[in-house]
Amino acid sequence: MNAAEFFAAYDAFGERRAGGEGDAASATWLRDQAEAAGASARLVPVGFERFVPGEAWLSSGDHRIEGLPLFDGGTTDAGGVVGTLGPLGSAARIGFVEMHPQAASLPNNPFALARRESRHAAIVVALRTKPDSLAPLNAHDLAHPVGPPVLQVAGRDAPLLQRLAAGGAPAKLVAQGRRGAARSANVRAELPGEGPPLLLLTPRTSWWTSTAERGGGILAWLVALRALAAAPRRRAVVALASCGHELGHIGAHKAFAAEPELARDSALVIHLGANLGCAEAPRLVVRSNVDGLAERMEEALVAAGHRRGPIDAVTGGKAGGEAHEIEQRGGRYLSLIGENPWFHAPEDRWPDTVDLPRATAIAEAVAAFAREQAR
Structure with a gap:
């Protein structure tokens, strides 16, 4: 499916708060999309204590x-x-x-x-x-x-x-x-190769539908996975779409508790964070704790058609989102996070909140960068 079809399908699941119906349905859909991209994919159940408001x-x-x-x-x-x-x-x-x-x-x-x-x-x-x-x-x-x-x-x-x-x-x-007790799931996809792997990491749940907030990162995750599956590569790839971002990153916590080396020892973690390709918000922070990687990602973005001006390429500083989990555990990361005028609002819906050309350019740039890292 093309990018517009992806966003329409993503938006159709509605509210995807961890533990809800939209969460479960969208997790199964994303696993199937990862398999269609050429990876071996599965759902990894995550149990947690859910709060049900009254x-x-x-x-x-x-x-x-x-x-x-x-x-x-x-x-x-x-x-x-x-x-x-x-x-x-x-x-x-x-x-x-x-x-x-x-x-x-x-x-x-x-x-x-x-x-x-x-x-x-x-x-x-x-x-x-x-x-x-x-x-x-x-x-x-x-x-x-x-x-x-x-x-x-x-x-x-x-x-x-x-x-x-x-x-x-x-x-x-x-x-x-x-x-009370509840269940969600991480989506984990793998491509064979030599270790340590390249890890593609993106959160997949949110308060509401959150189409621009989460959809751009998931699009880039899938496009990169498809490109890595199709191209010659030496390195193994793990792609993790984690649940419970809105609830303290519970999916990432559970995944890294089970496999500490995934955060600590992966060759690189490419964190596809919030708001990648949101309308009315062109600023994009590209941050890494590895010298030179943020600038290389910036060049890939420009080559894919993203304007250079709104890109803020930074080495060091405080990592945001799930990249914070990697930083805390001593791993190497490259993180992309944008901005969103509708941040956490129920009105963050396709097509109004998505800048489709920018979201597409980001996904293509991430795919090109990931191929380079996996060679």
Whole structure:
């Protein structure tokens, strides 16, 4: 299938949160696509404790704002938390803050630290992302929930909440949910050859449909896998599409716990991160902890038709997404991560949020770079 057909098929699965129906169906589809590309592919089950949200809202006077509990925070009973609403860090019983969902993309982010240190009995956070709908924060502490109950609400509710918090308005916050056993799966594909392997790594689950957020990376994963299967190569290839990105990278954690050498000793890990080819967001960060690789990837992107100007080629610094897992474990990585005005929003859907020529150019460049690394 061509790139447009890929995105249409990817988008059709709808919400693909780890443990849900869209997750299971899209995992089977991706395994079949990897096999069609010429690899030996299988699903690797991943068990985890899932949070199923319940009643979640804040009321103040005549106002009632519906939301979603933070998946790795505390919960309330039906009686909720009652008290004044004020800015985060104030003496109010319920704290309020607005932020971009990307601010919680890595473990021990500032908001997570604020939750641990908070004296608020509860917190409400308004997420600001296009078009100011409900764009949840990633749950890095899902296995060990921390801090007070947190209610996540749409960014469009921020102006009202700001006024209420500024006036110390009385409010009630309810954030309920239950936890239970769930299953997802990593998709693992292999091509034979000499070791240590080249590892293609991309996350495959997300809060909603997340077509531009996740689809571009998965397209590049498949295009590279197909190119590697068809071209002469010396090196073995492992392609891992991991589950649970939104829940603290649980699929990557399980995979690297079972095979530590995959992260630590692979010849190179090519991390295909978020937002590769998102509309209205041309910036692309290419980062590596190996001297010269980011610049070589930049040249491959330009040769494939990507404009040079928006490419930020960096050696060193802090790796993002699942590349962070590789960096922590001492592995060699090359990472591609873009930007997304609809980040974590349910409106991230095909075709509106995808820049098809850029997504195609990125996939072709990754394939060319991967072939070079596998020779």
